[in-house]
Amino acid sequence: MSQGSAPGRQAVIEAPEASGNGRPRASSTPPPRFLARTFGSFEIVDRQTHSLVAIRSRKATALIAYLAVSPGQSITRDRATGLLWGDRGEEQARASLRQALTELRATTLGLAGALRVDRREIALVPGLVETELEELAGLATEGGLAQLTAAVDRADGRPLADLDGIDNDFNSWLLVERERKIGQLRTLLLDQVQSVQADEVAYGRPIIASLQRIDPADEVAARAGLELDSLAGDLAGLHRRYRALERTLKDEYDTVPSPQTQDVFRRLTAMRPVAATVAGPLTVAPTTFHPSPRQSGIEPPVVLVLPIELVGGDSEDMLLAQVCASEIETALGGVADLRVLSVPEPSIERLEAAQSSSISSYSLKGSMRPTGKSLHLTWRLVRLSDGMVAWSRKSSLGRFGLGEAMDDVVAQAAGAVMPVVERDLTHRIATGEQGAETAYSLYLRGRTISLSSSSLDHSREAAALFEQAVARDPNLVNAHLSLARLYNTDFHERIAGHDPMPLRKRAFDLYSHAARISPTSALARAGMGWCYMRRADLRQANAKFEEALELCPNHADCLNELGVAYTHMGDLDHAGDLLRRAFELNPFPPDEYFSDMGVLQLFLGDHDGAEGQFEVSRHEALHYRAFRLANRALMGSWPGMEQAADEVRAGFRGIWQGMLPMTDRNIYESVLLYSPIHHQAGRDLFRDGLIAAGLEIG
Structure with missing residues (x-):
């Protein structure tokens, strides 16, 4: 993940309500000695020694976790025994609490004086322990998106993921606390990506990715991600994000994206060129005028992934076909030499747009025919300019072990696309189909020379281009x-x-x-x-x-x-x-x-x-x-x-x-x-x- 500076950002926010003690530290104040990591497995980090504080028992760990994330960072003895030892008698519960406190006093945490214990209450000394949320709020205020993005990458995972099953009362508290922590993190991060500029997209998108890993069905985060994809010029990524949200909502809730999300998607995909490039943190503005993709006709190859046609079958098979098409989009999306566009409803206008904005345009379409215990699939990669079938493949797979078999089918189809396009493109640029003198046309000329190079002079000529x-x-x-x-x-x-x-x-x-x-x-x-x-x-x-x-x-x-x-x-x-x-x-x-x-x-x-x-x-x-x-x-x-x-x-x-x-x-x-x-x-x-x-x- 990039960690450079994000120039020009003046981010000042309030800390989320009740995140630890609820106050981000001032920039002149040194950070507390201990950091409580609450996303993923709970850990206490000693910043002075850069080591984890060793706490042996799960009950003692749960007690410190409760203190670290609770407002005021304190708990009464009666509340602690009921929370952690509710299934035991009063005397036994109190004895167990005393044993846990004895263990905590023996740790580095106890020696540092961070734990204050009296006859009625157990608390953390103010200013010695902060949570990840407090750290993130401080970074957002002081360092902007660059530092925040790096920290968010470390704060990924289900809150307090290793503390399930401690006690019935603790489990009930944990259920509420997890939702509260996710809500606080979500509020903090969404506030930060609302005003992202073009030169900050590379920092904003990983933040959205972290939110969507926590809750893939979060439509507010998804809409923010769609806006960032559009700002980055990554049309393929925009389509992938929307399709992934569609699939999640269908699988988990048997519903579709809200009208608001659908409106955002339609607005961002209307009247846009098929080809798109991904912006990065080190974007340098070109000093030379570039013709638009439609003027130059020299953009990279584009592959339109069309819906898989289901021949027969039922609703379960239809869902399987949709998942398969989506997986192929994802598999092709990481190939830098291609622009991938999902086309759920292909039209003549869309196909013509793909041809006019790319040196070489293709459609990838599959058909699925269920027959008893088997599924028969056919793939065809067609060059749009002349309708030539550049590649086709047939395969059959049984319904037993379908997941692994489907992964292999997707890999075969996605893996074949780039070599086929590469071979076709090499032929076309060798025969002079290049277009105007743009950066991409210079690249293609160099590529032609490099592929046919037979001498050092040829290789140097390609390097110069x-x-x-x-x-x-x-x-x-x-x-x-x-x-x-x-x-x-x-x-x-x-x-x-x-x-x-x-x-x-x-x-x-x-x-x-x-x-x-x-x-x-x-x-x-x-x-x-x-x-x-x-x-x-x-x-x-x-x-x-x-x-x-x-x-x-x-x-x-x-x-x-x-x-x-x-x-x-x-x-x-x-x-x-x-x-x-x-x-x-x-x-x-x-x-x-x-x-x-x-x-x-x-x-x-x-x-x-x-x-x-x-x-x-x-x-x-x-x-x-x-x-x-x-x-x-x-x-x-x-x-x-x-x-x-x-x-x-x-x-x-x-x-x-x-x-x-x-x-x-x-x-x-x-x-x-x-x-x-x-x-x-x-x-x-x-x-x-x-x-x-x-x-x-x-």
């Missing part, structure tokens, strides 16, 4: 990603023997910026992970790879990229799962998929299997050729091995830029620089294979 596109439109995510990939791969492995640090730094900056302007971009997170992996920061790398996988689990190219990363990190089982999944989802797997699987099988010791993958691929990238040479040598010598080794040497010599003549050792080091192998067994296997092939590694 991407740089122009980035300068012209700092929010064009695809240009950032393509340029970062060129720099992070040494212009597609066109140079060796150079200092890679300037290129690596530029790549990381581009990936980071792409992640900020498009928080749902899995490829941006994956690219950042690769940058960390090349720095040998495997903890950060793995965190970014996990984020990428969560953001877009059905993007075949991203899955392949993650599989390669885990191959180099030594998690070979996980790598195999990801690489195989990429094959399953991509109807047109490129050569590099086979080569990457070959490298994995090399590390697994399956040299015959690896050679089979390399043979199918015939990819000419130098690092693949080196891996294949090592693998074949580990299988034993063959008549052409010496010539193959010389060809690898010649390939690297052709791109060598070092001050000294290239050696065989440099080949090994260059491959590791490009494909960092972070497990010793893999490094040893690759090294032994090159030595067996005749290279003098040393």
Whole structure:
């Protein structure tokens, strides 16, 4: 989550009624020593030691929780015994209370003098403990949305989630208190997002997401989210939010969004272009005039997700079809190369609008035909410009284990869309269908050159065009990603023997910026992970790879990229799962998929299997050729091995830029620089294979 400043905001609010002691601290007052975390599991944090206060028993924990969140932060002894030990006799309850107080005095909390106990009352010393709500109110007053968003992300979850079942009276209090806490948080956060400006959208939307996780049926929060989606220009996100609300209200309450929410949705979606871009916290206003999407005809591809047609069936099957279509929208929504639009009621005007505002427009439609214990599904991806069926698929699934089977069907359909569009788009831009000279057209020209690049000059020409596109439109995510990939791969492995640090730094900056302007971009997170992996920061790398996988689990190219990363990190089982999944989802797997699987099988010791993958691929990238040479040598010598080794040497010599003549050792080091192998067994296997092939590694 972004934590930069949000310029220009003057946010001053009153704390919600009865949030702890009900008063946000003044900016000049140091924060209380203890923070009571009440959302999720209850915890007391000692801010001085940055540690959790250990409270062993649940009853003692419940007592402190009650004190922390109650007005006045006090309770009488009689109330405490009735609240926590109502099922016991009076003497036994009092003895249990004394035992709990003894435990609390033995904790860090007790030693700090925060607990005041007398013959009648138990209380927290004023000014020593504050709740998350008080902290949030203070942050909203002092720091604005940036700090508030980061804190809200930490304060997510059902209030006092671990304190159920303490006692009947406590459970009754807890039921009311949870609703009160949710209401206070909701009031605080909604107040803050009401006046969000365009440069603050990236902070406001995560706040709404937190509210909707707590209560997915909250229509006030949903309407605020729709307004923010519109302000961000994220039309696809706007549709996804509304459809998710529709589904929740139908599933939970068998109702539909209120007329007020429907009116907001219609107002925000009326007369808007199909293509939209997502704003971010580092938005930079372009200095050059850009034609509108309808003028330029050069916006990214758009996919219209149409309702699934139900052939026969009942109301339960109809609901299943609606859920399936919604899940596909969500699955496609994280793909930065596409604009996704839900079209519940397709019309000629809407289809024409999609064609006029995009370089390539498609409709994805499914049909579902129930037959007894099975469901038969058919998918068709149709290019709108000429009605050509770009991809189709049929599948059947039984009703037993339907949830898991449906997830797989959704993944197959969503995963196939991007490779099909990619293949079609590559053909169209190669034949000159580009349009006006906009940032996106510069990106497309660079992309065409990059895909067909056969020399360093070509790669540099593509990089120059991407740089122009980035300068012209700092929010064009695809240009950032393509340029970062060129720099992070040494212009597609066109140079060796150079200092890679300037290129690596530029790549990381581009990936980071792409992640900020498009928080749902899995490829941006994956690219950042690769940058960390090349720095040998495997903890950060793995965190970014996990984020990428969560953001877009059905993007075949991203899955392949993650599989390669885990191959180099030594998690070979996980790598195999990801690489195989990429094959399953991509109807047109490129050569590099086979080569990457070959490298994995090399590390697994399956040299015959690896050679089979390399043979199918015939990819000419130098690092693949080196891996294949090592693998074949580990299988034993063959008549052409010496010539193959010389060809690898010649390939690297052709791109060598070092001050000294290239050696065989440099080949090994260059491959590791490009494909960092972070497990010793893999490094040893690759090294032994090159030595067996005749290279003098040393």
